Amino acid sequence: MWFRNLCVYQLADAFRIDAEQLEERLQTGAFQPVGGHDPESRGWVPPLPGGEPLVHVAGPRMMICLQTESRVLPPAVVRETVEERVSEREDAMGRPLGRREKARLKEEVTLDLLPRAFTRSKRCYAYIDLEARWLVVDATTWREGELLTDDLRALLGTLPIRPLQTDSAPGQVMTEWLARDHFPSDLEPGEEAVFEDPRSEGAEVRCKRQDLRSDEIRGLVRAGKRIRRLAVDWDGRINAVLDADLSIKRLKFTDLVQSDADEREAESAAERFDADFSIMSGELARFLPRLQSWFD
Template sequence: MFKNARLFRLDTPFGLDAAELEERLATRRFRPCGPIETATLGWAAPLGEETAALVHGVGGCLLMCARKQERLLPSAAVAEALDERVAELEAGEARDVGRAERRRLREQIVNEMLPRAFTRSRRTMLYVDTEAGWLVVDSASEKQAEDIVSLLRETLESLPARLPDPAKTPTAVMTAWMLEDSAPSDFVTGDACELRDADDTAGVIRCSKQDLSSDEILNHLRAGKRTTKLALEWDERLSFTLAEDLSLKRLRVGDALLEELDDDEMDPAMRLDAEFAILALQLRQLIARFDELFGLIPPDLAAPAPVPASQEAPF
């Protein structure tokens, strides 16, 4: 269901249940582009257009879907039409067309062409884990994820969500895992990584289908490069590429977890529901593991430690 995961920490508990969130999202339900609109963005049904609900809740997680539609109007086509219009005016009226008039002509041409332009839609899945306090967006693009978070913030009028601020630098941790072969026992390094110079972001080496423990790769790390992306498999449950901002790409659920979905009688909505239940649970546990490794949750936001048995109040 999710091919990527960008994480946003909620600073305060998410105070809406599925019904309340549904009511809020309905105020910004997706609608197609109008004749002269270049793009529209709103909320759509996460389980498919054949369903109506804008929120689907499973195990304390609220699944949503943002849909964006854009009119495809190539700039080259606009430029060509503008050149033709300018040439006609200059030839017919024996004068030069100035910059301000060219700008007005371009706006006129865009308004004429937009109603005939093709449209393209893109759906972006996201969910709020109300129990763990995280917002997860299926986006490989940081800007696209921020746009979706902004839409949710505008819809709810308030959403205290921010990117993770780990206590331990992921780049340093992943570099040590590779250089010292010290990854935790529940993580297995894959065959792909990205290495960058510590003082020059332009110097980058991308490796795919390589033995990451070979001297060829390790020598780059010994020379000062740092691991900014690393392919990993976690506990045979999830495989992904971990980036330095703790986003996940090429996310995939382990085959063993998906065996129960091999049921030809399941309709698409039922399959999506089952996939989401599996994915959300695994990501909740993975994020908790990341907190142990990188320190994602500041001490003032972390859950209080359990009271020792000797200090518990008597019944």
């Protein structure tokens, strides 16, 4: 189990929970398949495929998983069916339907079609590190991460967290790294960046497969552009794209880390999952404090 994106939250020091307590609370919100007339269902499932516990423990870290099952109704199908029924109603009533009548008819059509709609499932993984005081969610955006944190808070009654915060603005700091060609000692720029123009909303420049240290790219900074996303290599062990909002995208553990995982013998899928989780969370336990220090 290797996370691909990160939204990191800081846990308040006062927050305490053990695996047994967390398991008990998650069981009250265990996943149930979406009902015939429901558009969506969310609930907790075992992180380990085929496993039973809703909490997977590795040392001081506990992994959890939220599953969402949605019914998918193609808008074109709904629109076509509504148009047919509007026409039938208007013919029967001998007058055109009003806006509210059409809105109610659309609701009726949606309810009628939902049981026949196919379903789509998505899982969102996260783990709690009680030692380092992190809640780490495998999510591409903070909004996506909040789906999990909101549901978790509803079950626990309280979840005192806040998104990772730093003293300095990450976008400004990353821009200064590039402008001065001076990066933290354990960090190297990758070959990708997104620049934005603070003077023009929505204006951006995307660079891929580029030498970010080249005079051409650094000229963007001299022209007033600011880095919003920056690809980096940390310590030869993690490749990722840092976002100015402190979310982390396209996380990849290098061959150095993968070889450590391969060296651990696993006789079952459960043992393999446990080994991968231990190695991944151990690497992130080293990486996340460094990430925070770069911008403090």
